[in-house]
Amino acid sequence: MSSPVIASAFAKYFDLEHRFGAFNYHPLPVVLERGEGVYVWDVEGRRYLDFLAAYSAVNQGHCHPRIIRRLVDQAQKLTLTSRAFHHNLLGLYEKYLCELLGYERLLPMNTGVEACETAVKLARHWGYRVKGVPENKAAVVFAEGNFWGRSIAAISASSDPLSYTDFGPYVPEFYKIPYDDPEALENILRENPHIVAFMCEPIQGEAGVILPETGYLKAVREICSRYKVLWIADEVQTGLGRTGKLLACDHEDVKPDILCLGKALSGGVMPVSAVLSSSEVMLTLKPGEHGSTFGGNPLACAVAMEAVQVVVDENLSANAEARGRELREALVRIDSSRISAVRGKGLMNALVIRPKGGITAWEVCLKMMELGLLAKPTHHHTIRLTPPLCITRAQVEEAAHIIRTALLSLDAV
Numbered sequence: 001m002s003s004p005v006i007a008s009a010f011a012k013y014f015d016l017e018h019r020f021g022a023f024n025y026h027p028l029p030v031v032l033e034r035g036e037g038v039y040v041w042d043v044e045g046r047r048y049l050d051f052l053a054a055y056s057a058v059n060q061g062h063c064h065p066r067i068i069r070r071l072v073d074q075a076q077k078l079t080l081t082s083r084a085f086h087h088n089l090l091g092l093y094e095k096y097l098c099e100l101l102g103y104e105r106l107l108p109m110n111t112g113v114e115a116c117e118t119a120v121k122l123a124r125h126w127g128y129r130v131k132g133v134p135e136n137k138a139a140v141v142f143a144e145g146n147f148w149g150r151s152i153a154a155i156s157a158s159s160d161p162l163s164y165t166d167f168g169p170y171v172p173e174f175y176k177i178p179y180d181d182p183e184a185l186e187n188i189l190r191e192n193p194h195i196v197a198f199m200c201e202p203i204q205g206e207a208g209v210i211l212p213e214t215g216y217l218k219a220v221r222e223i224c225s226r227y228k229v230l231w232i233a234d235e236v237q238t239g240l241g242r243t244g245k246l247l248a249c250d251h252e253d254v255k256p257d258i259l260c261l262g263k264a265l266s267g268g269v270m271p272v273s274a275v276l277s278s279s280e281v282m283l284t285l286k287p288g289e290h291g292s293t294f295g296g297n298p299l300a301c302a303v304a305m306e307a308v309q310v311v312v313d314e315n316l317s318a319n320a321e322a323r324g325r326e327l328r329e330a331l332v333r334i335d336s337s338r339i340s341a342v343r344g345k346g347l348m349n350a351l352v353i354r355p356k357g358g359i360t361a362w363e364v365c366l367k368m369m370e371l372g373l374l375a376k377p378t379h380h381h382t383i384r385l386t387p388p389l390c391i392t393r394a395q396v397e398e399a400a401h402i403i404r405t406a407l408l409s410l411d412a413v
C-alpha cells in the first residue's frame, strides 16, 4: 500500500537488512533517521507523529534536550565501572527512585526482560530463605496474555504460541491463570503452598491494551498478602506516567511487593531497568548471587534520574490523562464501520479494527503511515496508540484527523 516513491527511497535500507539481518521483526516499511518530541522524520525528510513511542519507551518525547544533555555530560565523564567498584551516582539514583516511589531498595538492570527475570529470581530466593519453601519447589504464577520479553523464562511464562513454540524445554513450576480473575488467583494459591509470587501487568500491553475491572489490583494485593505470596507488578510498559499516573498501580492506590520498571526509565535513550522492593526481599541476595556488567552504570544512573525528573517536572502523567481522554473521545466520534472498539487509560490506548474486504489493522497502519502517523498492530486487529506523553492537544487533534482520514478512505475502497 506504500507509494512507489516511498518504496524506492527506502529500498537500499531494506535490502541491507534483508541480506544481513535476522527476520525476527515485521516493521512498517519506513526508515527513520531523526526524532524530536512527538515527531520522527524518515530518511527523505518526511515527518510523522510517532504513535508507538518505541513501545512506550519514549514517554518524555524523542531526544528530550534535558535527557540528552545529561547523557552527553555523563558520557564525557564516566560511563561504565562495572559493579566491581563503587561510583558516585549509583547510591544517589537508588535513593532518588526509592524515595519517589516509596520502596526501600532498588536493584538496577538494563532491559525490561532482565528486570522481570530478576523479580522472579528474587521471589524464588525469598521463597527459600524467608517463606521456607522446600528446595526446588518454588512456583510462580503468571496471568495469561502476559508479555515480559523473549528470554527462556519469559517465554516459559507466555501463553502465546508464537512466543514459545519450538523454543522448549521450558522453566518448570510456572503456572498461568486467566487475567483479571481474582478467584482463579485465590484457587491456585489455596492449592499450592509452594507458590512464591504472582506476576502481572496492571494493564496488559502486548496482549492489546487489556484493562482489568476496577478493583482487580486491590483484590490481587489482598489475596497475595493473605497467602504470603509476593505480588510482582510488571510496570515496564505502564510505568512512569503512561496511564495517567506515575504508576498504573496508583489508580487503585495499591503497592506491589516487587515493582519492575524499564523502557521510559531512560526516556528511550538507552536500556535501563530497575527492580524495587523491600529490604526483606532484596537482602536475601548476597554478593555473587545476581548481577549484570552494565546494570547500574554511571551513564544509566545519570540518564534515569533526569528522565524520571522530566516526567515529574513536566507533569507528564497529568498530560497523559488529559490527552488520552481527548484522543479516545475523538476516536469514538469517527463514524467508520471498521472500528470495533476504542479503549485505554491515559495514553495507553487501543483501536480495534474489524477486518473486512481484505483490509486489516496492518493496512490501516500503512494508510496512516502514508498520511503521517506511525502505529503498529498488536495481536492481529488491535492498533496500539501510545504516543510520547508530551503530546499537545493540537497534536492529538492532528492524529485523530489522520486516523479518521485513513479509516474513511479505506471505507471508500
Ligand SMILES: Cc1ncc(COP(=O)(O)O)c(C=O)c1O
Pocket: 055, 111, 112, 113, 114, 116, 147, 148, 149, 201, 205, 206, 234, 235, 236, 237, 238, 262, 263
Ligand atoms: C510489560 C512488559 N514487560 C517487559 C517487557 C520487556 O522489555 P524489554 O523489551 O526491554 O526487555 C516488555 C516489552 O515490551 C513489556 O511490555
